[in-house]
Amino acid sequence: MQNLWIINQYALPKGTAGITRHGDFAHELVKMGYKVTVFASGFDYLTRQHDRSEGKNAHVTEHDGVKFVWLKTPSYQGNDSKRVKNMVSFFKTVLLEASFGKYGQPDVILGSSPHLLSGLAGSLLATRYRTPFILELRDVWPDDLVALKALKEGSLTHRLLQGIANHLYWRADKILTVPPKLHRYLANSGVKAQKIMPLPNGVFLDEARDKAELPESLKHLFEVEKDRFKVVYMGAHGVANDLGNVLLTARHLKMTQPEVYEKLAFFLVGGGQQKEMLMQMAEELKLEHVHFHDPVEKAVVPLVTEQADALLVHLHEADTFNKFGRSPNKLYDYLAAAKPVLYSTTDDSTILERTGSGMTFKPNDPRAFAEVLETLLSMSETKRQAMGQAGRKAVEREHDLVKLAEQLAGVLDELCQPAPSALANPLQQS
Incomplete structure (x- = not known):
């Protein structure tokens, strides 16, 4: 049974209000026989109120076989220094919480944007555990921040973020791209085409809604x-x-x-x-x-x-x-x-x-x-x-989530295949 770790600050379980991409994929992967642990912030980015960590450094819940580790991070209300502090806190906390074998040995680690620190944490943990690293790009930092006038191009912060992005592109064993034209941009920027796989967002088609009610x-x-x-x-x-x-x-x-x-x-x-x-x-x-x-x-x-x-x-x-x-x-x-x-x-x-x-x-x-x-x-x-x-x-x-999860499973299987052994060389066989 392959053990996948997903690191995304804003990940949520399947069925909840908000961005459930990783919870949805994890739900399907568990049904296929994978073990999945998701590391996310306990602070609700939508309501700016709910704390799923229950005040602990880490609080673990399980949702249909998917383990969520909710990490304590400071609250914030707007896009200001407190939100930056929240992101940095998540980065440090996930490294401290996940570096010492408390959650077992991962076989693959996936670090997902929007912000680059989730990806950086994933790459560092992949090095720590000597496992393949998948980088998922949902937003493109620092480019998006410059376009939204939240960051000045050429500034120290811009250069730092671009340096992290370039490192992650180099470090990743596979890069999943969500924006539909991003894979071409990365290939034109020098990233090896075989590293890149588009994996768009999707939806569960025709799910039963017997228990759902309109408020x-x-x-x-x-x-x-x-x-x-x-x-x-x-x-x-x-x-x-x-x-x-x-x-x-x-x-x-x-x-x-x-x-x-x-x-x-x-x-x-x-x-x-x-x-x-x-x-x-x-x-x-x-x-x-x-x-x-x-x-x-x-x-x-x-x-x-x-x-x-x-x-x-x-x-x-x-x-x-x-x-x-x-x-x-x-x-x-x-x-x-x-x-x-x-x-x-x-x-x-x-x-x-x-x-x-x-x-x-x-x-x-x-x-x-x-x-x-x-x-x-x-x-x-x-x-x-x-x-x-x-x-x-x-x-x-094009966007049936069950089929997209099968594509992700194919990536995991590919990365987990053992490297060809030296014994495969007939000249070295006895």
């Missing part, structure tokens, strides 16, 4: 707006999501095309450091058809998407988003729901463009978003349904 608070909101065209966003409310643009779009429509505005209702479901500011902004702008709701567990997501007429992926404009492409977690939940998807991007090679399953619009531009909404409203229901069905078929072909 009463959301039921009420959908009932209030039952006669309007419901645009639903689900996910983080952070800087990179630029949800202020959604509110400015609603205001633009209210001021310039009130007849269109009155046909629409917006639902923003999730949490993050900008949520309070966004709620206050919506109140100040008197946007009575914009509604906020707390995050919902994964099992509830299909019940929410069922209520939507269109589903929204919203990201800040950034050069790297087009350069590397993006594979947003919720995009595949949306496409699986067979509903039209709206996506703020100038990338003309997205799955929406390839399959006709939705519409894209220029980020940071309320007029562009308003035009797309007006176009979608004017379409026939038959055409909107055809869009949704095209997305569903694309997900079934």
Whole structure:
């Protein structure tokens, strides 16, 4: 039985609210016979409140056979020095907790971004245990930070992060890339092509939802707006999501095309450091058809998407988003729901463009978003349904999470094969 360690600060078990990529993969790998331990921060990055470590340096829980080690890290609220301290604390704590054999001998270690310290911890532990190391790139630091103006190119911090990134590219035995065009960028940057394997985000198709229920608070909101065209966003409310643009779009429509505005209702479901500011902004702008709701567990997501007429992926404009492409977690939940998807991007090679399953619009531009909404409203229901069905078929072909987990299992098996023995050389055989 191969023992895989996954190191990702923001990893969550299958079925919980938030980024469950690693919990989902781990769930499938355990079913295939692998042993999986996930090291993650006990501090909830979405709510900025919940502490899964229960105040201990490390607290272990098990979820359908997957072991989660929740590490104590300091709290933070915004993207400031306290968040940096939180990341550094996770890096140090995972090294201290995992370096002395407490969790057995790993056969493979996977370190995953977004931040590079998870990858660095994974590479150091792989050296410590003399095991293969897999680097997973979900975001591209420091490039993304520069594009979002969170870091100055050429600064000491930028050079340090770039140095760590270059080291990890060299050190990794395999690099898994989530953004759809990142593998080409890495290959062009000198990384050996055989090291790189694209492994996008995915979704469990047709999972049983017998026990899932739509929260009463959301039921009420959908009932209030039952006669309007419901645009639903689900996910983080952070800087990179630029949800202020959604509110400015609603205001633009209210001021310039009130007849269109009155046909629409917006639902923003999730949490993050900008949520309070966004709620206050919506109140100040008197946007009575914009509604906020707390995050919902994964099992509830299909019940929410069922209520939507269109589903929204919203990201800040950034050069790297087009350069590397993006594979947003919720995009595949949306496409699986067979509903039209709206996506703020100038990338003309997205799955929406390839399959006709939705519409894209220029980020940071309320007029562009308003035009797309007006176009979608004017379409026939038959055409909107055809869009949704095209997305569903694309997900079934390319983003079935069970099939993606099988691809990951193939990588693990490849890395765990013993090196050819010197005895295999017939000249050395007796």
